[in-house]
Amino acid sequence: MSERIARFLSKRPTLAVAVVTLLAVLVTLVLLAVRHEPAVLYEAF
Amino acid sequence: MSKASLEVSVADAHRFQVGVSLLLLVAVCATFALVDLLAQDRTLEAWFRDRELEFREQANLVFPNNGYFVDFEDRMLLDELPHADYSHGGTYFFGSSNLKWGLMTWTLPEEQRRLVHNYGIGATNHTTQFQFIRYLVDHEGWLAAGGEKTHAVLAVCYRSAVEKGDFFPSLWTRHGFYSYNQERGITPRGIPRVLRNYRIDRERCAGFLSLAAKSAWWALWGREARAAPRDTTVYRARLVETIESTDWRKVMDQEVAELGRMLDYLRERGVRVSVALLPRVSWTHELPYPARYLEGVTRICRARSTPLLDLSALLPDEEFVDSSHVNLTGLRKQHSALMSFAGVPTL
Numbered sequence: 527m528s529e530r531i532a533r534f535l536s537k538r539p540t541l542a543v544a545v546v547t548l549l550a551v552l553v554t555l556v557l558l559a560v561r562h563e564p565a566v567l568y569e570a571f
Numbered sequence: 572m573s574k575a576s577l578e579v580s581v582a583d584a585h586r587f588q589v590g591v592s593l594l595l596l597v598a599v600c601a602t603f604a605l606v607d608l609l610a611q612d613r614t615l616e617a618w619f620r621d622r623e624l625e626f627r628e629q630a631n632l633v634f635p636n637n638g639y640f641v642d643f644e645d646r647m648l649l650d651e652l653p654h655a656d657y658s659h660g661g662t663y664f665f666g667s668s669n670l671k672w673g674l675m676t677w678t679l680p681e682e683q684r685r686l687v688h689n690y691g692i693g694a695t696n697h698t699t700q701f702q703f704i705r706y707l708v709d710h711e712g713w714l715a716a717g718g719e720k721t722h723a724v725l726a727v728c729y730r731s732a733v734e735k736g737d738f739f740p741s742l743w744t745r746h747g748f749y750s751y752n753q754e755r756g757i758t759p760r761g762i763p764r765v766l767r768n769y770r771i772d773r774e775r776c777a778g779f780l781s782l783a784a785k786s787a788w789w790a791l792w793g794r795e796a797r798a799a800p801r802d803t804t805v806y807r808a809r810l811v812e813t814i815e816s817t818d819w820r821k822v823m824d825q826e827v828a829e830l831g832r833m834l835d836y837l838r839e840r841g842v843r844v845s846v847a848l849l850p851r852v853s854w855t856h857e858l859p860y861p862a863r864y865l866e867g868v869t870r871i872c873r874a875r876s877t878p879l880l881d882l883s884a885l886l887p888d889e890e891f892v893d894s895s896h897v898n899l900t901g902l903r904k905q906h907s908a909l910m911s912f913a914g915v916p917t918l
Contacts, residue, residue: 554599561641562777563641566745567642570633570668570693570893
């Protein structure tokens with residue numbers, strides 16, 4: 527597996543870096559979307 | 572595969588690793604910065620608000636006016652209060668949930684928006700509303716322009732005289748920016764500005780992404796959504812049970828007395844004060860609580876020559892989503908009535 531990754535990296539380094547960067551952006555967006563939910567929210571009735 | 576076949580020297584590999592690490596760091600920081608920039612754009616916020624208004628109007632729901640925050644109160648505490656300018660006075664509405672969801676301050680012209688603020692906080696009683704006003708005076712410089720340039724409109728309802736007010740302490744302590752004590756009220760904690768701003772920006776960014784996702788959902792699948800009609804019988808039974816579980820006459824009399832002390836506190840500082848009784852559904856008119864409350868509020872207002880406007884029968888039942896919270900049709904009428912009563916402040 528690591529050999530295949532190494533081969534891919536040596537052949538398509540730009541694409542590999544782009545994929546990793548995109549993943550980093552997506553993970554950042556997910557982490558940003560996670561909200562600190564308050565313990566008590568107003569309940570209308 | 573041998574190391575030589577990779578044709579990459581150790582030095583090249585290190586440079587590559589450092590380069591990729593820096594790129595990832597830049598990607599993370601740039602994503603945060605871009606989302607933060609978009610979340611601070613008021614034009615974009617207004618666009619999202621319009622999408623939410625459209626959805627909530629057709630679904631017959633209240634419009635919560637949360638902005639990008641988890642609720643109305645968070646938006647007020649984290650976004651509106653820090654940007655408020657008290658140097659010119661203005662008109663400030665205080666009350667509970669039926670006020671916070673009962674004004675359309677965002678529709679006011681720019682110069683009025685600076686002077687008119689909706690400071691409603693859900694599930695408050697008069698004791699906690701008074702604590703909020705004292706906090707504004709003691710820590711926010713609310714009366715910087717002088718009391719005579721400030722108009723406080725207390726938008727009240729009998730529910731504020733029987734409310735336990737449990738939500739209020741948790742609201743103020745939820746982000747660690749304030750401490751709360753029943754006797755001392757609200758006290759700001761010395762959180763460094765950088766940390767405070769970071770936490771607020773994180774909340775805003777999370778809300779921005781959440782509202783963007785919700786707006787997409789409303790556009791794609793929200794056309795048919797409609798809130799189920801509430802069962803008035805069950806609703807009324809729950810309300811009566813909640814109020815009757817306490818010695819409500821005693822509690823109400825104490826809260827009405829606190830409202831009187833709040834009026835005195837404001838008048839001593841030269842603040843112009845008005846009181847408005849907010850609309851409620853017709854079946855609540857048969858209950859004993861609103862009548863006793865009206866009698867008490869009328870008495871304390873008359874004793875202080877404070878203007879009192881009774882809007883309790885302003886709206887038909889179909890313009891409520893429950894016993895006191897209005898839908899968009901009711902919201903427009905309630906906003907119009909309250910603004911007419913308060914008058915238009917000018918710089």
